[in-house]
Amino acid sequence: MRNFDFTPLYRSTIGFDHLTSLLDAVTQREQSQPSYPPYNIELIDKDRYRITMAIAGFVDEELEIQSEQQTLTVKGKKASDGKERNYLHQGIAGRDFERVFQLADHVKVTGATLENGLLNIDLERELPETMKPRQIAINGKTPLLETKTS
Numbered sequence: 423m424r425n426f427d428f429t430p431l432y433r434s435t436i437g438f439d440h441l442t443s444l445l446d447a448v449t450q451r452e453q454s455q456p457s458y459p460p461y462n463i464e465l466i467d468k469d470r471y472r473i474t475m476a477i478a479g480f481v482d483e484e485l486e487i488q489s490e491q492q493t494l495t496v497k498g499k500k501a502s503d504g505k506e507r508n509y510l511h512q513g514i515a516g517r518d519f520e521r522v523f524q525l526a527d528h529v530k531v532t533g534a535t536l537e538n539g540l541l542n543i544d545l546e547r548e549l550p551e552t553m554k555p556r557q558i559a560i561n562g563k564t565p566l567l568e569t570k571t572s
Contacts, residue, residue, distance in 0.1 A: 458515055459498070469547040473523065478539040479516045487543065489531045494523040496543070528553070 461475040477485070477498055486497040498519045526547065533544045 456519070458517070458519055459521065461521065466544075469549075471529070471545040471547075473543040473545070475521065475541040475543075476539060477519075477536075477541050478514055480536075480539075480541075482536055485536070485541065487531070487534055489525070492525045492527065492529075494525055494531060494543070494545075496521045496523075496541070 459475050459477050461473055464472045464474065466472050473494075475496065480498050480500065484499055484501055486495075486499075488495045488497075496519075500516050500518055525545070528549055529545050529547045531543060532546045535542045
């Protein structure tokens with residue numbers, strides 16, 4: 423396991439104290455998480471993301487997607503069809519799974535679709551008005567706008 427020194431980060435940032443504990447938690451979770459099912463994380467547009475998971479053989483009723491605080495959990499529980507099968511080779515994994523994703527502040531799940539064995543989960547970062555950049559007036563005066571002179 424690697425150890426990182428975050429001392430330079432603390433010199434120039436304020437309010438990121440929880441960053442080291444978050445990185446440690448993600449690192450530990452990633453080491454213990456299985457690689458099934460495979461997935462992609464895509465940047466669709468500024469502040470829009472998509473997670474695509476390959477979950478062949480699962481149907482809507484066998485999947486559960488839960489978003490709580492800053493954690494997205496995707497679970498798959500394969501229902502038994504009651505048929506006894508004698509596989510000579512089983513390359514399509516149909517086992518239960520649980521995949522956890524850590525979400526940044528203000529990232530919300532906007533929708534999910536299941537098509538052709540791919541589960542697409544759409545996410546969007548929605549910054550509140552109070553967090554968007556704004557012009558600060560000095561001594562209560564409104565900022566001067568530059569005017570063109572011809």
